[in-house]
Amino acid sequence: MTTRFSYSTSKCERGSEEKSWNTDVWITEGLQQKCLVRNRGTHTDKMSVNGVRDHEKVLTLDTMNPQVKCVEYAVRGPIVQRAVQIEKELKTGIKKPFTEVIKANIGDCQAMGQRPITFFRQVLALCSYPDLFEDSKFPEDAKARALRILQACGGGSLGAYSASQGIEMIRQDVAQYIERRDEGTKCDPENIYLSTGASNAIVTMLKLLVSGEGACRTGVMISIPQYPLYSAALAELGAVQISYYLDEDHCWSLNVNELRRALQEAKSHCSPRALCIINPGNPTGQVQSRQCIEDVIRFAAEEKLFLMADEVYQDNVYADGCKFHSFKKVLFEMGPRYSEKVELASFHSTSKCYMGECGFRGGYMEVVNLDPDVKAQLTKLVSVRLCPPVPGQALLDVVVNPPQPHEPSYSTFIKERSDTLSALAEKANMTQEILNQIPGIQCNPVQGAMYTFPRIHLPPKAIQEAKEKAEAPDMFYCMKLLEETGICLVPGSGFGQREGSYHFRSF
Structure with a gap:
């Protein structure tokens, strides 16, 4: 027809x-x-x-979409792309002043040789291939964990979809983990959203927050230096980035007066709505004191800001006198004036800490004081992507519910966990000591997380040559370093820094 x-x-x-x-x-x-x-x-x-x-x-x-063209993500930017090309050149026999590329650009522990925790992989293996339950090499507590997880999965299979918010049993286990971590502060499993790593949950929450046009467009406060996920997500969503600077001269500390300065300047061209905190810090490695967290919470309450607490490095605290305090715990210990008022979303991941299981993409978000109608919209939004990876959910469950003292895997688990964290602490201390011995480099103590963010003092001729090539001077430095030594770093310009200062991030 x-x-x-x-x-x-x-x-x-x-x-x-x-x-x-x-x-x-x-x-x-x-x-x-x-x-x-x-x-x-x-x-x-x-x-x-x-x-x-x-x-x-x-x-x-x-x-x-013009917003996509505004997105930049330095952690996997031009230097990393060149590093991949160099690796291919080495494989084809092209001679270089080095024999391998050392990728210190991203916090991928296992790619750099960190061994996975045995118990976690045993449980995941059992979940993925249940015939292994017949294998006597697997300890009984690993089998019990795997069976419990499979019984919570659709059809008893890791390959089935889960609820969009995540498997209910695992959300209950996460809630109990938070209560133990926060010494009894209550946690409702209905406030837990399992996610594809922490990154996915962070972007989802930013999507809910962004609205308005022109001078009414949502403004989101992020630290400078910052993890480029935040600036990239805000660019993609068309939100306004409100930069507040960490104090490099005082070990990258956060000063509430700087928050006030940034907020007041931003009010003329946007509607500030959210404040993002990374603690322990990425890329700067600082750990916030309890007093600082209290000050931030008071500031958020006074200015009616939604708090987003990125806490994925909560087990990575190394410096004497430093301790991780969750925003949720401090908020509730400050009493009803704040605990019933301040809206908070906090994030955690299986990719960091001692686990280093980046590829499984497991994580969670807890929301506090979220409007019930908005929460319904959040649930709808996450349902669009069906569910987080179920293997990642299974991994998260054993992270928040590890072997207990009476179980056969406990001693091995504790030793592996302690050894990994000790090695990370040793490397952090060694890195800052060595960097401070190099002329032209100045590095603050690494209190936590997994990175150093040293300042580099570049000669005027190098700065001039970089400008002639239309490159940021620290980009110019990092590219030269890659070409001459095979060491792949990320320039500080990809994270943000004060005008006239230059840095790089090293893992």
Whole structure:
């Protein structure tokens, strides 16, 4: 059957061109459906019904989402791409001043040789291949954990979808973990959302927060230096980034007066709505004191800001006198004036700490004081992606519910956990000591997390050459370092820094 439609358009504007068209379109239905376009007039090029010439791509840099072009993510940026090219060149026999590329650009512990925790992998293996339950090499507590997880999965299989918010049993285990961590502060499993790592949950929460246009557009306060996920997500969502600076001269501490300065300056061009905190800090490695956290909570309450607490490095605290305090615990210990008022989302992940299980993409978010109607919208939003990876959920469950003293895997688990954290602490201390011995480099003590963010003092000629190449000076430095030594770092300009200062992040 053939159906004929006729239409005409008087003008088609492409740049400065205006053309007249009279077009007939025949749509033929059959085994092979064809659309034949006949153009009448003097023009020989063809125009499809959506206004795109037949020889042009529908999706181009001019037609794509402009917000995506604003996104930058230095951790996997140009230097890392060049590092991959160099690795390929080495494999083909091209001679370099080095034999391998050392990737210190990203916190991927197992890629750098850290061994996974035995118990975690035993449980995951059993969950993935239940025939292994017959294998006597697996301890009984690992089998018990795996069986419990499988019984909570659809069809008893790790390959089935879960509820969009995550497996209910695992959310209950996460809630109990938070209560133990926070010394009895209550946690409702209904406030727990399992996620694809912490990153996915952070972006989801930012999606809920961003609204408005022009001077009413949502502003989100983020630390400088910051983890580039935040600036990238805000650029993609078209939100306004409100930068507050950490104090490098005082071990990257957070000062509430700086928060006030940044907030007041931002109010003229956006509507500040959220405050993001990374504790322990990435890329700066500082650990916030309890007093600092209290000050931040008071500030958020006074200014009616939604608090987002990125706490994925909570087990990575090394410096004497430093201790991790969760925002949730401090909030509730400050009493009802704050605990019933301040809206908080906190995040954790299986990718960091002593686990280092980046590839499994396990994590969770806890929300506190979220409006019930907004919470319903959050649940709807996460349901669009069906569910977080179920193997990642299983891993998260054994992280928050590890072997207990009476179980056969306990001693091995404790030794592996302690050895890993001790090794990370030793490397952090050794790294800062060595960096401070190098002329032109100044590194603050690493109190926690997994990174150093040293300041580099570049000679004027290097800065000038970088500017001539239209590169940030620390980008220029890091690229030179990669080409000459094979060491892959991330320039401080990718994380943000004070004007005139230069840094790099090293893992």
